[in-house]
Amino acid sequence: MEMRAIEDIAIGQDLTPPLRPLAFVLRDSALSSHCSACLSTLPPPEFPPFAPAFPQNPYHVPIDTPSPLYCSPSCSSLDSPLHLSSGEPHLHSLLLQSPTSTWNDDSSDLRLSLRLVHIFGKLPQHYRFSPKFPGSMSSDQKNGALERIAGLMTNRENLLFGENRNHQFQCSDEGDNSDENDENILERIREGAKVIAKARRMCLDENVNVEKQDEFVLEEMVLCLVLTNAVEVQDKSGCCIGVAVYVTAFSWINHSCSPNACYSFLMGLEDNVELPALRITPAAKSGCGNGYDNGFIMEGDVEKNGYGPRIIVRSIKAVNKGEEVTIAYTDLLQPKEMRRAELWSKYWFSCRCKRCGAMPEAYVDNAVQALSAANPESSDYKIEKLMQSFDNAVTDYLSSGDPIWCCKNLENLLTHGHLNNKTREPNEAKSPQKLKLHPYHYLSLNAYTALSSAYKVHASDLSVLNSDIETQKLEAFKMYKTSAAYSLLLAGAAHHLFTFESSLVTTVANFWMNAGESMLNLSRSFLWASFLNLSPTHLEFLSVSTQKCNCRCLGEECDEQVRMYIFLLSIHCLRYGALFSSICYGLSAEMNCYTTLGFLKEFA
Ligand SMILES: C[S@@+](CC[C@H](N)C(=O)[O-])C[C@H]1O[C@@H](n2cnc3c(N)ncnc32)[C@H](O)[C@@H]1O
Numbered sequence: 285m286e287m288r289a290i291e292d293i294a295i296g297q298d299l300t301p302p303l304r305p306l307a308f309v310l311r312d313s314a315l316s317s318h319c320s321a322c323l324s325t326l327p328p329p330e331f332p333p334f335a336p337a338f339p340q341n342p343y344h345v346p347i348d349t350p351s352p353l354y355c356s357p358s359c360s361s362l363d364s365p366l367h368l369s370s371g372e373p374h375l376h377s378l379l380l381q382s383p384t385s386t387w388n389d390d391s392s393d394l395r396l397s398l399r400l401v402h403i404f405g406k407l408p409q410h411y412r413f414s415p416k417f418p419g420s421m422s423s424d425q426k427n428g429a430l431e432r433i434a435g436l437m438t439n440r441e442n443l444l445f446g447e448n449r450n451h452q453f454q455c456s457d458e459g460d461n462s463d464e465n466d467e468n469i470l471e472r473i474r475e476g477a478k479v480i481a482k483a484r485r486m487c488l489d490e491n492v493n494v495e496k497q498d499e500f501v502l503e504e505m506v507l508c509l510v511l512t513n514a515v516e517v518q519d520k521s522g523c524c525i526g527v528a529v530y531v532t533a534f535s536w537i538n539h540s541c542s543p544n545a546c547y548s549f550l551m552g553l554e555d556n557v558e559l560p561a562l563r564i565t566p567a568a569k570s571g572c573g574n575g576y577d578n579g580f581i582m583e584g585d586v587e588k589n590g591y592g593p594r595i596i597v598r599s600i601k602a603v604n605k606g607e608e609v610t611i612a613y614t615d616l617l618q619p620k621e622m623r624r625a626e627l628w629s630k631y632w633f634s635c636r637c638k639r640c641g642a643m644p645e646a647y648v649d650n651a652v653q654a655l656s657a658a659n660p661e662s663s664d665y666k667i668e669k670l671m672q673s674f675d676n677a678v679t680d681y682l683s684s685g686d687p688i689w690c691c692k693n694l695e696n697l698l699t700h701g702h703l704n705n706k707t708r709e710p711n712e713a714k715s716p717q718k719l720k721l722h723p724y725h726y727l728s729l730n731a732y733t734a735l736s737s738a739y740k741v742h743a744s745d746l747s748v749l750n751s752d753i754e755t756q757k758l759e760a761f762k763m764y765k766t767s768a769a770y771s772l773l774l775a776g777a778a779h780h781l782f783t784f785e786s787s788l789v790t791t792v793a794n795f796w797m798n799a800g801e802s803m804l805n806l807s808r809s810f811l812w813a814s815f816l817n818l819s820p821t822h823l824e825f826l827s828v829s830t831q832k833c834n835c836r837c838l839g840e841e842c843d844e845q846v847r848m849y850i851f852l853l854s855i856h857c858l859r860y861g862a863l864f865s866s867i868c869y870g871l872s873a874e875m876n877c878y879t880t881l882g883f884l885k886e887f888a
Pocket of ligand 1: 285286436437439512513535536537538539540631632633634635636637
């Protein structure tokens with residue numbers, strides 16, 4: 285199934301109204317920090333949020349389990365009934381009985397499945413299960429009709445029995461360790477489905493002995509449907525806080541590595557008064573009778589949840605009438621093999637989009653793997669080692685929180701490309717253990733992102749912890765500058781790639797906004813005061829900026845000027861970012877930027 289434009293559509297247009305999810309849940313990690321109904325951030329624990337406290341309370345959840353929390357009684361009354369009646373409260377104790385289960389890391393897919401089993405049970409019969417689905421894609425027809433619930437593909441045949449794998453392995457390289465992966469996913473789904481079935485039976489007070497596979501087929505189907513259709517819900521800062529499954533108007537949109545549409549979320553409970561029309565339609569709809577025949581359902585067709593993060597799809601390229609509308613399921617700045625590996629491990633399909641099939645390879649795919657002119661060719665072995673070193677530096681930073689060590693390591697890798705001395709290529713006596721990357725290389729781009737963040741974190745730690753010590757303030761100031769410089773470099777490098785692959789617009793929008801905000805914060809920093817009142821011991825640092833100044837001003841005035849230039853540059857980056865954001869997210873994104881700029885007027 286695929287979705288097509290019903291008319292010619294210009295760039296930067298809404299393709300759907302904001303669609304409510306069929307069901308959604310928070311990730312385990314966000315359960316204690318966000319409201320489970322409206323997803324707003326909860327106050328810190330000293331001021332307990334609206335925790336269900338007493339058994340007689342209607343929003344009570346019998347808990348020794350990580351339970352949902354709500355920001356208000358109304359949010360609790362919206363979400364608690366579904367939470368309780370789906371069997372979710374029993375899930376945690378069941379998972380505790382199998383401490384080695386991989387579902388213990390995050391149970392959100394299981395919780396989402398439980399909610400969907402409950403919701404699907406209430407759908408009219410014709411939506412529930414369509415083994416003979418009339419509108420399957422032609423490649424699927426070879427393998428027989430697909431299993432669907434409420435029109436949504438379960439993909440169970442593929443995930444569990446690998447019916448489509450033979451075809452997929454022919455056109456992908458992901459099959460190297462496929463046997464092991466196949467076993468893992470099979471076991472994981474079987475185990476997850478059993479737990480869902482048990483939680484459900486406990487809730488219904490039925491016999492919980494679920495051992496034979498045919499006793500949990502429905503649960504398997506729904507869990508596979510979640511793995512195939514669920515979308516990660518991100519907050520404003522891009523953090524994944526939840527997962528949701530949407531109606532077919534969204535879920536039938538296929539992936540492309542060069543998509544013509546993107547999506548974003550609207551949080552909160554309020555509904556828009558004027559809703560944009562749905563401008564896409566299922567490809568198989570014409571000739572298949574009405575929408576019910578092919579399972580195409582809009583949110584109004586099912587019992588309305590009335591809450592949850594709404595999703596909107598927007599065009600990021602002009603789309604012709606009848607053209608397929610596609611979105612990205614993965615990070616488009618990754619090289620082809622990484623995208624394919626991720627799509628395979630997460631969704632179990634081999635991408636058949638034009639960018640993946642392009643011969644010769646698209647410029648962007650070459651660029652994100654480019655090595656510097658010093659070593660234009662190098663073995664995969666060395667690149668893998670370098671990749672590991674980058675990963676280690678970032679992982680160490682995320683786990684130990686030592687930004688300085690991370691920055692040193694990453695800069696060393698970027699500048700010198702040093703590999704661990706012990707790392708030798710097999711059968712190679714003494715290879716020069718260096719590998720320098722091009723600034724567009726995906727590892728460089730990831731490193732700039734990490735460096736920008738790590739410098740900012742360290743600068744903020746320094747300025748808070750040692751706010752009275754002049755040298756520390758100066759150090760913090762330098763770090764803010766370095767962080768801003770890396771975010772600008774990142775925006776510039778990604779922008780170059782965007783000029784060749786316009787679907788990277790969402791990425792560059794975020795990078796330009798980040799660069800603008802970083803420089804804005806730098807120009808507004810109170811640390812300028814200490815920079816301007818430097819003692820003679822710091823003159824060396826001061827001279828770097830004054831030497832470059834052609835005006836005949838005094839050092840202090842000159843620094844004020846530098847500050848103003850940074851400020852002006854930040855405005856340009858923010859405006860540029862806002863322009864791109866308005867394509868991806870609509871006018872509200874642009875307005876947000878101008879609100880920031882409105883504030884800037886006072887500052888100027
Ligand atoms: C969320 S569904 C999209 C709608 C789906 N085509 C359907 O018929 O319901 C995701 C599934 O669609 C298929 N799919 C999506 N994009 C694809 C692509 N670029 N190449 C191959 N298969 C794709 C895969 O089977 C994937 O698991």
